Amino acid sequence: MKSIQTKNIVFVTGAFVSNNCWDEWIPYFESKGYSAIAPPWPYKEGTVSELRAKQPNDIDLATLTLSELVDHYADIIRKFPEKPIVIGHSLGGLITQIIVNRDLAAAGVVIHPVPPLGVFPYEFSFLKAGWKVLGLFTSLKKTYLMSFKDWQYAFVNEMDLEDQKIAYANSVIPESKTVARGGLTSAAKVDFDKPHAPLLITAGSLDNIIPAHLNRRNYNAYHKNGSILEYKEFPGRNHYVLGQPTWKEDADYILNWLSEK
Numbered sequence: 001m002k003s004i005q006t007k008n009i010v011f012v013t014g015a016f017v018s019n020n021c022w023d024e025w026i027p028y029f030e031s032k033g034y035s036a037i038a039p040p041w042p043y044k045e046g047t048v049s050e051l052r053a054k055q056p057n058d059i060d061l062a063t064l065t066l067s068e069l070v071d072h073y074a075d076i077i078r079k080f081p082e083k084p085i086v087i088g089h090s091l092g093g094l095i096t097q098i099i100v101n102r103d104l105a106a107a108g109v110v111i112h113p114v115p116p117l118g119v120f121p122y123e124f125s126f127l128k129a130g131w132k133v134l135g136l137f138t139s140l141k142k143t144y145l146m147s148f149k150d151w152q153y154a155f156v157n158e159m160d161l162e163d164q165k166i167a168y169a170n171s172v173i174p175e176s177k178t179v180a181r182g183g184l185t186s187a188a189k190v191d192f193d194k195p196h197a198p199l200l201i202t203a204g205s206l207d208n209i210i211p212a213h214l215n216r217r218n219y220n221a222y223h224k225n226g227s228i229l230e231y232k233e234f235p236g237r238n239h240y241v242l243g244q245p246t247w248k249e250d251a252d253y254i255l256n257w258l259s260e261k
Helices: 025-031 048-052 066-078 091-101 124-134 148-154 161-171 177-182 212-221 247-260
Strands: 008-012 035-037 085-089 107-111 199-204 229-234
Touching: 008 025, 008 066, 008 091, 025 035, 025 247, 048 161, 066 091, 066 177, 085 091, 091 107, 091 199, 107 247, 124 148, 124 177, 148 161, 199 212, 199 247, 212 229, 229 247
Parallel strands: 008 035, 008 085, 085 107, 107 199, 199 229
Antiparallel strands: none
16 A cells, blocks of 8 residues: 655534634644644534524534535535545544545544444443434534533543643533534435555544544454454543643654554
């Protein structure tokens, strides 16, 4: 298989948080010779405070679908002169797997990803951390904002209280229930048997919303067909992995993996 030649990276943001979660990653990867962007989701342009001010009545975001969101990133990626590397976190990791499955990426890295359709997330911690965004018995024309209490469990467990509060204030924005529900539909499907570009799946031992064994099942779902496929679990990482003090260690592992492919 050819080595990865491109130096272009597209970071794909997950649910619940602003694309500012990549603010330290972009200059770090650029310092290593890459060119990187982290485009926001549709209707998530703006600061955290600006987006929160629209809660819960941002009907454009509220009615966004997962298919539209995937196509949004696919359209951005297609504009590159060569296939870029795509790196996604959480729901962005699901989107990245779909992008890789469409043969649009030179390589994919998925950090604590939401699994594609067919990898059933039966873990209690996943259900506890994520079920509210589905908005059962609530209006799909209104957005969902994760509470601080749910944030503590889903993203920043085991962190100091003050750090949890800072992370919540700096990161959390309203979310689309229809996008979340899309994860339970064919919009979240990939062909696990199809040969694909190099794909790295990472997990964290402390992650509640996307537990490591769920990521391991995601990895195991791919048919071993000669495509480069690797799995790495990091100790001490929760779902706020992009902003934990250890983020640079994760970034270095990804950089080394990319350089060796």
